[in-house]
Amino acid sequence: MATERLLVPLSESPTVRQTVAYAVQSGLEPKPETLVCHLVVALPYEADVPGERESLEETKRLLERAVSWVNEDATGVDTDVTCETAVLGKDAYLFGPKDYAETFEAYAAEHDIDRLILDPEYNPGASAPLLQPLERELARTDVSFVEAPLERSVTHERFTGVASWSRFLSLFVVSFGFYLILGDPLYWFDLVTGTAVGLIVAFTLSHVTFSTAPTLRETPGRLLRFTLYVPYLLGEIIRANLQISLVILRPSMPINPTVTTLRARVRSGLPLLGLANSITLTPGTLTVRANDQRLVVHTLIDDAREDLFEGGLERAIRFVFHGRRAAAIPTPKERGDTEILAPGYISGSSQPSAGAGSSNSDPPETTTDGADASDGGDEA
Amino acid sequence: MIDTLYVGAIVVLLALGVFFTFVSAMGVLRLPDVYARAHTASQTDTLGAGLALAAVALALGWQQASVYTVLLLFFVFITNPTAAHAIARSAAEMGIEPWSGADGDPSSDGGAVPDGGEPIDERSSEPGHERETTEGSHGGDPR
Amino acid sequence: MIPLDINELFLVGAAIFVVLAIAMFYRAVAGPTTQDRLLAVNVLGTNTVVILALLAAGLDQPWFLDVALIYALLNFLMAIAISKFTVERGGVL
Numbered sequence: 316m317a318t319e320r321l322l323v324p325l326s327e328s329p330t331v332r333q334t335v336a337y338a339v340q341s342g343l344e345p346k347p348e349t350l351v352c353h354l355v356v357a358l359p360y361e362a363d364v365p366g367e368r369e370s371l372e373e374t375k376r377l378l379e380r381a382v383s384w385v386n387e388d389a390t391g392v393d394t395d396v397t398c399e400t401a402v403l404g405k406d407a408y409l410f411g412p413k414d415y416a417e418t419f420e421a422y423a424a425e426h427d428i429d430r431l432i433l434d435p436e437y438n439p440g441a442s443a444p445l446l447q448p449l450e451r452e453l454a455r456t457d458v459s460f461v462e463a464p465l466e467r468s469v470t471h472e473r474f475t476g477v478a479s480w481s482r483f484l485s486l487f488v489v490s491f492g493f494y495l496i497l498g499d500p501l502y503w504f505d506l507v508t509g510t511a512v513g514l515i516v517a518f519t520l521s522h523v524t525f526s527t528a529p530t531l532r533e534t535p536g537r538l539l540r541f542t543l544y545v546p547y548l549l550g551e552i553i554r555a556n557l558q559i560s561l562v563i564l565r566p567s568m569p570i571n572p573t574v575t576t577l578r579a580r581v582r583s584g585l586p587l588l589g590l591a592n593s594i595t596l597t598p599g600t601l602t603v604r605a606n607d608q609r610l611v612v613h614t615l616i617d618d619a620r621e622d623l624f625e626g627g628l629e630r631a632i633r634f635v636f637h638g639r640r641a642a643a644i645p646t647p648k649e650r651g652d653t654e655i656l657a658p659g660y661i662s663g664s665s666q667p668s669a670g671a672g673s674s675n676s677d678p679p680e681t682t683t684d685g686a687d688a689s690d691g692g693d694e695a
Numbered sequence: 696m697i698d699t700l701y702v703g704a705i706v707v708l709l710a711l712g713v714f715f716t717f718v719s720a721m722g723v724l725r726l727p728d729v730y731a732r733a734h735t736a737s738q739t740d741t742l743g744a745g746l747a748l749a750a751v752a753l754a755l756g757w758q759q760a761s762v763y764t765v766l767l768l769f770f771v772f773i774t775n776p777t778a779a780h781a782i783a784r785s786a787a788e789m790g791i792e793p794w795s796g797a798d799g800d801p802s803s804d805g806g807a808v809p810d811g812g813e814p815i816d817e818r819s820s821e822p823g824h825e826r827e828t829t830e831g832s833h834g835g836d837p838r
Numbered sequence: 839m840i841p842l843d844i845n846e847l848f849l850v851g852a853a854i855f856v857v858l859a860i861a862m863f864y865r866a867v868a869g870p871t872t873q874d875r876l877l878a879v880n881v882l883g884t885n886t887v888v889i890l891a892l893l894a895a896g897l898d899q900p901w902f903l904d905v906a907l908i909y910a911l912l913n914f915l916m917a918i919a920i921s922k923f924t925v926e927r928g929g930v931l
Contacts, residue, residue, distance in 0.1 A: 564721065592773070
C-alpha cells in the first residue's frame, strides 16, 4: 500500500487535537510512502441563521490549526504527509446523523478514502450529541471507520463542573422564579431558601438542561417570537379539535388512520422537540417516533394529514427559532419530504438496531436475562 | 353587565371543557387501536383540561392561586403530548400494528402501495364500510 | 368573593368530570394492550387534576391546587416510567 488516505471530520471539541494526533499516528503505522490526511469540517445547515459568515471564518481557522497540528505530528518521519482540507455541507442540508453519514460516504467514495477517524467528542454545530447515532448510520454505509481511542478524561471533568455560565445563570433564574411563584416573593425566608435551592439546581443540572447554551443575542428574540407562536398554536389546536370532535361523535366514525413520515427541516434538540410536541398537540396527528429529523407521524383523518404536509407548524417553529426569513421555505409536500407508509411498517422495519421487529407481543430482546437466550435456543 | 359577562365567560369555558373531555372519553372508548386512542387521549383531553382550568383561573381572579392554575395549565400542555408520544412510541417498539381501515387486516389493505394516494381514494369511495369494520375488527365498541 | 351559583357550577362540572373519569376505567380494564391501559390511566390522571382544580374553585380551597400540581407531575412521570418499562422489561428504569 503506497498511499494511505484518511478522512478526519473535525469539530470544535475538547478532543479534536488528540484525534488529529491519533489519526496521524495510526496513518503512519502501516508505513505507507505517502499519507494524505483529508481534514474536513461538516457545517450544519443554518444558511438562514444570522452569523453564518462567522462560523465559516471559525471553520477556516479550525482547519488551519488542524493542518499545523498534522505537520507538527509528522515531523521527523520519512513518510510524505500531505493535508487536504474541505468544508462539507455548504450545498447540502445537513441536519441529522444520517445526512452527515451520507456526506462522509460521498466524500470518501470521491477521494478513495481508506479509513475514517472519528473524534469521540465529535459534535458539529451546536446541536445535541451526535456520536452514537452517527456511528449507527456510518455502520450502515460501506465506509470503514474507527473511533479514536482517547482518554476521555475531558468528558468526566465536564460533568462535574459548571458547563457554561450562561446555562448556569439561566437555569438559576428559571428555578428561582419558579420557587418564588410557588412561594411568596416578598417573604425573606422564601427568598433565602429559593436562592439556595436555585443555586443547587443550577449547579447540579446546568450541563444537562440546555442542549445549546442560551445567549443574550438570540434567546430574548426567541422568547418573544414564542409568545407570538402560542396564540397561533392555540388557534390550530382549537380548529383541529373541532374537526376531530365531529369525526369522533359521528356514529359512522369516518377515520382513516395512516402512518406517515416527515423529514423536518429543523435542528435537533429544542426545535425538534417543539415541532414534535406541536404536531402531537394538534389533534389528528401524533408523533410516534422521532429518529433524528425523520418524524414518524400517525394521522387519524385526511384533513389532518394534509395540514401536516402543508407544514404550517414547521414554518412556525422555524420562525420561533430563526426568525422570519427562515420561515419562508417550501412545504414538506413540495420538497418531497413526505411519505405515506404502508401498513406493516411498525413491525417490519421499525428500528434496525433495537430489533423491535418481533410481531408477537414479546418485548424486544434485552441482553439482561437468560430467559430470552433460552427462548432463542428453542427456536433454533 | 360586567358581572353577567364574567359569569357567562366562566360558564362557556367550563361547558367547552366538559364537552371536549366528553369527546376525549368517547374517543378513548370508541377508537379502534392504541394509536388512534392516543390522539384524543392526549389532545382533545388537553384542550378540555385547558379550558376547564382557564375557567378556574378566571373565577379565582387576580390572586396567587390563579397563578398556580396558569402554571398548571402550562404544565398540562407540555406534559400531555410528551406522555402520549412516550406511550405511542412504546407501543411501536413493542411491535403493535396500527389499525388501518378495511377488514382490520393490515396486509390486505390497499394502503400497501408505499407511495401515492391510493389508500385515500379507496377509503372515501365508500363511507359505509367503515362502520362494519369498526364493529368487526376489535369488538371493543362499548356503545 | 365568588358568587354562590358559580361555586355550584364548578361542583357540577367536577361531578361530570368524575363520571367521565370513571368511564376511562372501561379502557383501563378492557384495553387489549398495556399501552391502552396506560393511556386510559393517563387520561384519568389528567381528569383528576382538573377535578382537583374545579374543587379548589368550587369549595374555595386554593390549596387543592398544590395537590393538583403535584398530581400532574406524578401523572406525567408515571406515564413516562411505565412506557419505558414496557419496552425494556427487566431493564432498570
